Amino acid sequence: MHAIIHTDASSPSSLEWQTTEAPCITNGEALVELHYAGLNRADTLQAQGHYPPPQGCTDILGLEASGVVKEANGATKPDGSPWNNGDEVAVLLSGGGYAQYAAVPHGQLMPIPEGYSLAQAASIVEVACTVWSNIMMTARVNEGDLVLFHGGGGGIGIFGIQLAKALGARVAVTAGSAEKLATCKKYGADILINYKEQDFAKIIAAEGGADVILDIIGAKYLDANISSLAKDGHMVIIGMQGGVKGELNIGKLLSKRGTISATGLRYRDVDDKARIVKATIENVWPLLADGTITHHIDRIVPITDAAAAHEALLNGEVTGKVVFDIPRPHAE
């Protein structure tokens, strides 16, 4: 098969479309022919050498994709009915999405959301599983809660705003520009905070505190996030764009009876991923099908242009999802 090969570990842009060995499936895996793959910021980190694949996983990039089942190999859907060869699927991957074939653990096969194209489906998997698992399975958003998303104008944020609103929450966001805040507002955010001009902790505290915070900044926001928590509030850190080590005021956390979790999707084991995928299909897919949550693709580009797409993302030229179009093997 063909795949994007990272030919020079020292150069993040050495991403070449080359022949390589197709994956072999084992018990518990299906073989999927991939037609589209989503681009994630994590892919750019991996290309820079910062985000190694889990042990035993291919080092081909790509955390989400869509395509057609080639060998179902006994896989069944969460509802117990069988996956068949030829079925269209979206897939959550630990790596290997930038390729013509992937070996996919049975629990990570997902139906295409009703009314979605394969390109749309390929680019919603990672964000949907990430946000659902963090705000509903790690923390738990209840109706009437205040939920704070940092980076409301990013991929996680835009999805998160819509999901939290669908769950009956009030939503606050931070972003760095009036344009991004306007986007957040369009998707339903109630409280808009420009982090470059305003003190988010003060604003959130005045609103009674956030019951759930989804944080992508880490150390730099640690203390202000705790100040922002409501009683019994839960913050979940999924990114460390603002550093890794910060001072924790345990007394302040205790005065809120607060909880801090830090999570990642990629390194979870297959059972854990299957649990998350199942919950996402059950709870999020209907909200995609009925349009409660909308999903914006910025551009679809040939996967042979992966290097340029990475650069565009890193240069801030992208406002929605970038999707890679993968040539069919028989058409090569």
Next chain:
Amino acid sequence: MHAIIHTDASSPSSLEWQTTEAPCITNGEALVELHYAGLNRADTLQAQGHYPPPQGCTDILGLEASGVVKEANGATKPDGSPWNNGDEVAVLLSGGGYAQYAAVPHGQLMPIPEGYSLAQAASIVEVACTVWSNIMMTARVNEGDLVLFHGGGGGIGIFGIQLAKALGARVAVTAGSAEKLATCKKYGADILINYKEQDFAKIIAAEGGADVILDIIGAKYLDANISSLAKDGHMVIIGMQGGVKGELNIGKLLSKRGTISATGLRYRDVDDKARIVKATIENVWPLLADGTITHHIDRIVPITDAAAAHEALLNGEVTGKVVFDIPRPHAE
């Protein structure tokens, strides 16, 4: 009525048995005549001015007690049957236990565990509600988990060891002396760590990591606790004997997908307390009744000697619970 009055705020030992106004009950409260009260380390902190009672609460000391219902005022047990005047009860309090009467929110009345004396019952409430709520309602111990208790030889630790063993967990403890570790072993602890001589994080990591940690040290142990966590582990901080502010390595926490909570029982609202009390009666009381968990009283002293008892506790002269005997009002 009589109660222990803290006559001089600047002197922790100015604890005098004096007349004061009896509490008035409101809707949702029962009046209880108290016969025994448990002594907690928190009482000594409050006497030192460090642990103020929640707003609206009496400033009389005492977080747990037992006695007889004087005015049930419509209170019903968790099973729906009514509390009657004359019933013996144990009570969880936000304060006011060092007195002849207390106004007790209905949800904080507990039956006397089968086979328990009133003195035993008075001194098990705080530790039982604290440990159950933290290791089962905030974190969640599953069969086969490894649970680490710091201060295994203390009141929380000895109770925690027995409860966690009853839940099917393996138990590790830290303590500062061979004697205390022998006590921990007697109560069922599997892994005994002398924190003065050994590196607990190293030992716990070699055992596969702790799924749940109940911490009473705070800042000083923050990083070593995170190093000790198993994947998806949860540490709950309930004490800060080792300081309030510590450096949090978020990257390390994320690599464990770890969770840190910090909680306290006293400042929870009545609904929250009622929820905890109900769960404790349902889950812990049977383990007291059948002897799975044993409870050791160090001494029962007249409440008029409260000041001396505080001193004994602070001087480390106490190895189990101190219980105050409260003179009946009609016998004065």
